[in-house]
Amino acid sequence: MTSQVSSPTGGRSDTDGNDTDGTVDGGKEVRRLDRVIIRFAGDSGDGMQLTGDRFTSETASFGNDLSTLPNFPAEIRAPAGTLPGVSSFQLHFADHDILTPGDAPNVLVAMNPAALKANLGDVPHGAEIIVNTDEFTKRPMAKVGYDSNPLEDGSLDAYNVHPVPLTTLTIEALKEFGLSRKEAERSKNMFALGLLSWMYHRPTESTEAFLRKKFAKKPQIAEANVAAFRAGWNFGETTEDFAVSYEVAPATATFPPGTYRNISGNLALSYGLIAASQQADLPLYLGSYPITPASDILHELSKHKNFGVRTFQAEDEIAGIGAALGAAFGGALAVTTTSGPGVALKSETIGLAVSLELPLLIVDIQRGGPSTGLPTKTEQADLLQAMYGRNGEAPVPIVAPRTPADCFDAALDAARIALTYRTPVFLLSDGYLANGSEPWRVPETDELPDLRVRFATGPNHELADGTEVFWPYKRDPETLARPWAVPGTPGLEHRIGGIEKQDGTGNISYDPANHDFMVRTRQAKIDGIAVPDLEVDDPTGGARTLVLGWGSTYGPITAAVRRVRAAGDAVAQAHLRNLNPFPANLGEVLRRYETVVVPEMNLGQLATLLRAKYLIDIRSHTQVSGMPFKAAQLADVLKEAIHD
Amino acid sequence: MTEALSLVPKAEAAQSMKDFKSDQEVRWCPGCGDYAILAAVQGFMPELGLARENIVFVSGIGCSSRFPYYMNTYGMHSIHGRAPAIATGLASSRRDLSVWVVTGDGDALSIGGNHLIHALRRNVNLKILLFNNRIYGLTKGQYSPTSEVGKITKSTPMGSLDAPFNPVSLAIGAEASFVARTVDSDRKHLTEVLRQAAAHPGTALVEIYQNCNIFNDGAFEALKDKDRAQEAVIRLEHGAPIRFGVDNAQGVVRDRATGDLKVVTVTAENEADVLVHDAHAASPTTAFALSRLADPDTLHRTPIGVFRSVDRPVYDTQMSDQLEAAVEQQGKGDLAALLAGNDTWTVVG
Numbered sequence: 001m002t003s004q005v006s007s008p009t010g011g012r013s014d015t016d017g018n019d020t021d022g023t024v025d026g027g028k029e030v031r032r033l034d035r036v037i038i039r040f041a042g043d044s045g046d047g048m049q050l051t052g053d054r055f056t057s058e059t060a061s062f063g064n065d066l067s068t069l070p071n072f073p074a075e076i077r078a079p080a081g082t083l084p085g086v087s088s089f090q091l092h093f094a095d096h097d098i099l100t101p102g103d104a105p106n107v108l109v110a111m112n113p114a115a116l117k118a119n120l121g122d123v124p125h126g127a128e129i130i131v132n133t134d135e136f137t138k139r140p141m142a143k144v145g146y147d148s149n150p151l152e153d154g155s156l157d158a159y160n161v162h163p164v165p166l167t168t169l170t171i172e173a174l175k176e177f178g179l180s181r182k183e184a185e186r187s188k189n190m191f192a193l194g195l196l197s198w199m200y201h202r203p204t205e206s207t208e209a210f211l212r213k214k215f216a217k218k219p220q221i222a223e224a225n226v227a228a229f230r231a232g233w234n235f236g237e238t239t240e241d242f243a244v245s246y247e248v249a250p251a252t253a254t255f256p257p258g259t260y261r262n263i264s265g266n267l268a269l270s271y272g273l274i275a276a277s278q279q280a281d282l283p284l285y286l287g288s289y290p291i292t293p294a295s296d297i298l299h300e301l302s303k304h305k306n307f308g309v310r311t312f313q314a315e316d317e318i319a320g321i322g323a324a325l326g327a328a329f330g331g332a333l334a335v336t337t338t339s340g341p342g343v344a345l346k347s348e349t350i351g352l353a354v355s356l357e358l359p360l361l362i363v364d365i366q367r368g369g370p371s372t373g374l375p376t377k378t379e380q381a382d383l384l385q386a387m388y389g390r391n392g393e394a395p396v397p398i399v400a401p402r403t404p405a406d407c408f409d410a411a412l413d414a415a416r417i418a419l420t421y422r423t424p425v426f427l428l429s430d431g432y433l434a435n436g437s438e439p440w441r442v443p444e445t446d447e448l449p450d451l452r453v454r455f456a457t458g459p460n461h462e463l464a465d466g467t468e469v470f471w472p473y474k475r476d477p478e479t480l481a482r483p484w485a486v487p488g489t490p491g492l493e494h495r496i497g498g499i500e501k502q503d504g505t506g507n508i509s510y511d512p513a514n515h516d517f518m519v520r521t522r523q524a525k526i527d528g529i530a531v532p533d534l535e536v537d538d539p540t541g542g543a544r545t546l547v548l549g550w551g552s553t554y555g556p557i558t559a560a561v562r563r564v565r566a567a568g569d570a571v572a573q574a575h576l577r578n579l580n581p582f583p584a585n586l587g588e589v590l591r592r593y594e595t596v597v598v599p600e601m602n603l604g605q606l607a608t609l610l611r612a613k614y615l616i617d618i619r620s621h622t623q624v625s626g627m628p629f630k631a632a633q634l635a636d637v638l639k640e641a642i643h644d
Numbered sequence: 645m646t647e648a649l650s651l652v653p654k655a656e657a658a659q660s661m662k663d664f665k666s667d668q669e670v671r672w673c674p675g676c677g678d679y680a681i682l683a684a685v686q687g688f689m690p691e692l693g694l695a696r697e698n699i700v701f702v703s704g705i706g707c708s709s710r711f712p713y714y715m716n717t718y719g720m721h722s723i724h725g726r727a728p729a730i731a732t733g734l735a736s737s738r739r740d741l742s743v744w745v746v747t748g749d750g751d752a753l754s755i756g757g758n759h760l761i762h763a764l765r766r767n768v769n770l771k772i773l774l775f776n777n778r779i780y781g782l783t784k785g786q787y788s789p790t791s792e793v794g795k796i797t798k799s800t801p802m803g804s805l806d807a808p809f810n811p812v813s814l815a816i817g818a819e820a821s822f823v824a825r826t827v828d829s830d831r832k833h834l835t836e837v838l839r840q841a842a843a844h845p846g847t848a849l850v851e852i853y854q855n856c857n858i859f860n861d862g863a864f865e866a867l868k869d870k871d872r873a874q875e876a877v878i879r880l881e882h883g884a885p886i887r888f889g890v891d892n893a894q895g896v897v898r899d900r901a902t903g904d905l906k907v908v909t910v911t912a913e914n915e916a917d918v919l920v921h922d923a924h925a926a927s928p929t930t931a932f933a934l935s936r937l938a939d940p941d942t943l944h945r946t947p948i949g950v951f952r953s954v955d956r957p958v959y960d961t962q963m964s965d966q967l968e969a970a971v972e973q974q975g976k977g978d979l980a981a982l983l984a985g986n987d988t989w990t991v992v993g
Contacts, residue, residue, distance in 0.1 A: 060989070063991070206987065252991065257991050257993035260989050261988045261989075262987070278977075278979050283737065304970075304977060304982070306970040306973075306976060307979075307982075308967060310736065310963060312733065314762075315729075315759065316758060319729035322722075322726045322729030322733065322759070323736070325733065326729070326731055326732065326734035326735075327734060327737040327738075329734055330734045330737050348723050348726075442985075442988065443983065445980045487697065487718040487738065487741050488653075488697055488698050488738070490696075491697070493717055493718050494719075495712050495715075495719035495720070495721065497719075498721065498722065498723055499721065508668075
């Protein structure tokens, strides 16, 4: 009898999991768990992402809370059977609210020796490992440096290993379909999915419907996949090797009433952009160039032309943002999507947008850098690029979502700032949020903010002689935004450009005092953007240590905070959504605590900004592995800071 | 009105050249060819009769790119080389606008070369005026991508090494649907080319030879000097035999051996062989061959006029068509339905 869950400390939610109940059902034992972490791992051609997606979908519709972590190489098909070619998908699901995809899997599905070797280090002793024994032959093992068969040499004795000849069983199950061996073998991921679906009592209808839809043009392949999926399920039910199955009850108490769906960060962000366009009553225009991990937003938006969405796949990153800026001049809600290397190329145009003072969303799905870096891995190292990466004084507001579903709200918020203040705005997501998913309460459309704007329609200034004129750089005294006068509006013909402009008239001006004034005014406009105060979570009110994060570290930081509190320590937590400008109360919040810990997936970029602005010593904790923080490790960091 | 401008609102009253002059002081060097082009464009615009507020001039960086400031229309003076990209976004999202790009040889062919060729292949409804003076003016006299080989400039004291672009050849190679060349000093010809460009649905590239009297004075003198021009300039007119020279003594014929074009002295025997210019030919081959007639150093035998003008699907029209087709196929977008998707579950309180 192996525990399904390794439990580092007591407590709930990301800290523990227990066999809470046990029943015997039809001869096989059914055990209750409060949470499980499963990792599917195989070759990049084995369909592990699809398998994970399907299991996630089944789990979401069952009503568990969940969090996912896809992890795959940049190569489309890395050399088969090698360590760099391993692709994995981790899913954490529970009967209560959870915050991360989990540190360590309770179950590893390893489709080949490379998958076993690459992932074993993360698997705690006592966990279950389901291996495809068919792949544990001499050559595949030798390829990854196994001198002896790990399934036989005792090196896996500390784990609960289920050897399953997945390939053979799949081929056997499909022999009536008349497929070649190679074709039949491809369905082995569905066999594995069927087996896991049985083990965890997942609903199966949606997967069968999905397969029939996906392979609608190849009904034979569709049915073969359904058959493999069912064979996997039946295998679990009949074979004695799998004596126990598990139930994880729906997380009913976690979720407020409402309609829910599972959503990834990039999908939520795409929907946020469409919603912003609808709420602003402006056509959405995306100018973009494909780049990992942002391309999915281009793909998604291009599907929704019936919302009046125009997507323009440009010749390069510069043209992508250029076209977006042109559309903004014409009165569209304009967006460009990219990742760090693309931001570098767009910098000059962002500077132009700052100078033209037109609304523009720059979506940066951050990935590992510098240069090409780690295209499919996550990082938060573009913060300073977004903040300062332009010539001259060119301030740009920055908004960062904290979870996959939060990308929806963050997109709306970024659009609000861009439209209200007539400025480019950075939306800083990252690879972890982009591809990870979680349940999302679908908002009612009447809950969404009103983003409607007023275009200029007539003169806004009276000259000394009484003539009414239009001044493109005469500002709103409240927001300091300039009027948005779109072509087609009679009488407001005007010229704008990247050369410094005279205050008010917008005419070219090289006057020293005017330049000083304009630089300071543009800065003041951004500094004056209304952002909500930072909220601090400190249940005891007695914490002397604050942990402050931004962006996608919210999940791991919150999970770590729960652990620390469960262990009896007091810690306060706050998370920044607005990084430029910072919330007005940030300095005051920081000064309240003896120690401020800032965990970041970079070398301390937020910490640098905070030190510079508030002259407060920050305890910077950094990690740039391309992977999200693990809650357990962060908890140790917090404990150390508290007891230092 | 032509298809190119059919969606652009018309002016309510008759316009004059004055209507298109902005209140800004023109700041090009005295004697610059840009003045003549500005006057020609301002003089031509009333003929289009478009609502002034629906006309936009977008430019990049360089002397010519100051152009929008002097036009009393909407305008954007953008960044180096990017005007075609910015104009593409504007034109593809606002089909009710007449969008013009003003650029130079450095702006369009050096730093912005990529955007130019892609605008041309997409066939966005843009009119691109490429002021070619074969020199960098605003940065004070370095050689440009159209300068002749061996050009002695501040950055090339021993002569430039790179072969120049021929903008017309480049545009034809980039799948342009409308390509023309004209000269700053020939107001009548320039206006006629603008007229045809404005009427063209899709991207029109107009190369305008423009004299920079400070850094490259006389670059096009061979084409302007009355005596020399007769032998140097080949005027292309659709449907007319391609003849030039004193008494139209020279003609362009196809070389039967190579398929290329060559210039011959026209005789009674070969007169029937003289090529009749067909700007609407489906194949770009002959237009390309015409663009290669000129000597890149001396500009001897430079064709001017419309090389190519063919109908091709227009990008922004098709983009709009796709939006309409999507509404027909899927219905008008329903935000609530989109957000909910097909796979939801309900939590009851």
